[in-house]
Amino acid sequence: MVSDKISIILVSELREDLQMAGMIASVGAVSGNSVSVLISMNALKYFLKGASDKAPVAGHMGEMLDRKKAPSFKTLFEQAAELGDARIHPCSMAMDVLGVEWRDLDTFLKEPMGLTKFLDDARGGQVWSF
């Protein structure tokens, strides 16, 4: 049923960015798109096993997301992987900088990936960055 390809590069540590990326990943994946996510820079720390998903907010909407019953961004990414077969990869460079191994990350993350392969795979599809 794959009709389109969506690639998401996630680097932000801000709640609103993480939320929107998770929404695109989950809804995109369950709607028949082939979704890939590369998690790098300041976003990767949230995907360490046991890490809090409490992220700093950029503004009013982020505060409202906290107050209302919006799904957590980590739940959205997990649902993207489990319900929509999205492939969510940690960035190998960010892992090296943080000094973490694949086994230290949430289990729904697939193998570490470098930017070269991610960009090559993304060719011809939509690319979103947050």
Add this chain to the structure above:
Amino acid sequence: MAEKRKIDARGSFCPGPLMELIAGIKAANVGDELEVLSTDRGSAADIPEWIKKVGHELLTTTEENGVWHITVRKTK
């Protein structure tokens, strides 16, 4: 024999109700009917769009006192 199941996603925001419905559909058998209850206006528009896109059957969409009732039959 087809079953009917209700998914209460009231109070959840987009895309929560849709994801709860999809989880329910994954667990259901072909022919089963699922009714999702949502108070999220965006989801009330998005869920029928998703059903149409992936090819399940939208049976009914009604709104009562701010609660949308969307019923879908799993077709595949």
